[in-house]
Amino acid sequence: MTTQKTVIPITELEQSAFCQTEGNLRTKTLEEEFRAGVRWQKVPTRYLKLSVAELDRGIAEARTALGKTTIVLGHHYQREDIIKYADFRGDSYKLSKMAAQTRDARVIVFCGVHFMAETADILAGPDQTVILPNMAAGCSMADMARTDDAEDCWSDLASVLGGAPGEIIPVTYMNSTAAIKALCGRNGGLVCTSSNAAEAFKWAFARGRRILFLPDQHLGRNTGFQMGIPLDEMVLWSPFRPMGGLTPDQIRKAKVILWQGHCSVHTRFTVEQINLAREQNPGVSVLVHPECTLDVIRAADLNGSTEFIAKTIGAAPAGSVWAVGTEINLVNRLAHEYPDKKIFCLDPIVCPCATMYRIHPAYLLWVLEGLMTGLVINRVHVSEPVRGQALLALERMLEVGG
Numbered sequence: 536m537t538t539q540k541t542v543i544p545i546t547e548l549e550q551s552a553f554c555q556t557e558g559n560l561r562t563k564t565l566e567e568e569f570r571a572g573v574r575w576q577k578v579p580t581r582y583l584k585l586s587v588a589e590l591d592r593g594i595a596e597a598r599t600a601l602g603k604t605t606i607v608l609g610h611h612y613q614r615e616d617i618i619k620y621a622d623f624r625g626d627s628y629k630l631s632k633m634a635a636q637t638r639d640a641r642v643i644v645f646c647g648v649h650f651m652a653e654t655a656d657i658l659a660g661p662d663q664t665v666i667l668p669n670m671a672a673g674c675s676m677a678d679m680a681r682t683d684d685a686e687d688c689w690s691d692l693a694s695v696l697g698g699a700p701g702e703i704i705p706v707t708y709m710n711s712t713a714a715i716k717a718l719c720g721r722n723g724g725l726v727c728t729s730s731n732a733a734e735a736f737k738w739a740f741a742r743g744r745r746i747l748f749l750p751d752q753h754l755g756r757n758t759g760f761q762m763g764i765p766l767d768e769m770v771l772w773s774p775f776r777p778m779g780g781l782t783p784d785q786i787r788k789a790k791v792i793l794w795q796g797h798c799s800v801h802t803r804f805t806v807e808q809i810n811l812a813r814e815q816n817p818g819v820s821v822l823v824h825p826e827c828t829l830d831v832i833r834a835a836d837l838n839g840s841t842e843f844i845a846k847t848i849g850a851a852p853a854g855s856v857w858a859v860g861t862e863i864n865l866v867n868r869l870a871h872e873y874p875d876k877k878i879f880c881l882d883p884i885v886c887p888c889a890t891m892y893r894i895h896p897a898y899l900l901w902v903l904e905g906l907m908t909g910l911v912i913n914r915v916h917v918s919e920p921v922r923g924q925a926l927l928a929l930e931r932m933l934e935v936g937g
């Protein structure tokens with residue numbers, strides 16, 4: 536008998552590298568930040584010692600020199616010292632759509648993580664180039680669904696369910712590699728975001744009896760639960776066990792098969808933190824992201840995507856109090872933008888997404904200065920046939936809307 540070793544993605548092991556208790560997320564020189572226990576992409580040494588002010592000047596000069604040929608996109612979870620340079624900011628869905636619509640820019644510098652840059656490249660025009668400033672900016676959740684494991688899962692499921700169309704529809708969260716999106720595209724499935732997961736489920740159930748949902752078990756379970764699917768009809772597929780650790784009977788009875796992946800940032804939030812926030816802040820509203828666990832979702836007042844969180848807090852009356860369960864850079868930014876409301880993070884430990892945090896301004900300067908000399912550094916490009924198949928799954932998502 537062979538046993539399979541559990542492979543924990545390195546990005547998951549590195550996830551708490553920037554966590555701290557004193558709440559100071561001030562940008563330091565890259566040399567100082569290199570001391571955090573994570574992998575960084577190598578950069579020419581001259582970028583290591585530049586101060587924040589020097590980086591600031593350099594980036595501003597490069598932006599002026601490059602003009603409209605280059606746009607910078609900034610995900611909501613990026614640090615403030617990156618967001619301030621972004622032409623557009625948003626969640627991965629909004630930014631990818633933005634990239635697809637901004638045809639006059641030849642280069643898109645995506646300050647986010649690798650799967651987002653891949654998606655932007657898939658949606659961008661053939662004459663556009665997408666750059667990720669630091670290639671080590673991955674996503675621990677996306678890393679939890681490796682292509683070969685997902686392919687094995689798909690063929691194992693076909694061996695139990697038969698290959699007839701409509702037995703199972705693969706649905707992947709945007710936070711997955713292009714290869715996983717391609718698997719969904721060529722097998723009649725689609726991509727979804729945290730804003731339109733319920734619409735994607737309805738789309739899939741109109742075409743099939745059950746769903747394979749990758750890679751975030753929590754978004755999948757929360758979506759199914761809110762649509763009234765009983766918990767015992769949603770089973771967990773472990774990529775580390777033969778046949779996912781499920782019996783053929785469990786697979787046949789399931790409505791949703793959830794890939795065993797999670798977000799290391801959003802699974803930090805707990806019901807105890809919510810109880811404490813309510814105890815200490817009478818009248819508080821608790822707003823969390825759907826990548827949190829089901830018990831947290833049930834204990835919260837509201838849940839929704841990062842765009843939903845930003846819009847809800849933006850529209851809330853002055854004097855309202857918000858305990859928020861999402862990435863700390865977004866929570867801090869909202870607190871700064873709306874000083875008339877009390878906004879704080881549920882988690883007392885300041886813990887940014889360690890992969891997003893790797894986009895240090897020195898990396899942004901490096902790629903922009905490269906462009907000024909005609910050099911494309913860190914291009915993210917998805918080749919055929921993966922590109923076409925992933926595009927199919929993304930187009931179905933755009934059809935679904937949400």
Ligand code: SF4
Nearest residue numbers: 674675676798800888
């Ligand atoms: S917050 Fe979670 S899902 Fe988002 S990039 Fe970071 S690890 Fe990935």
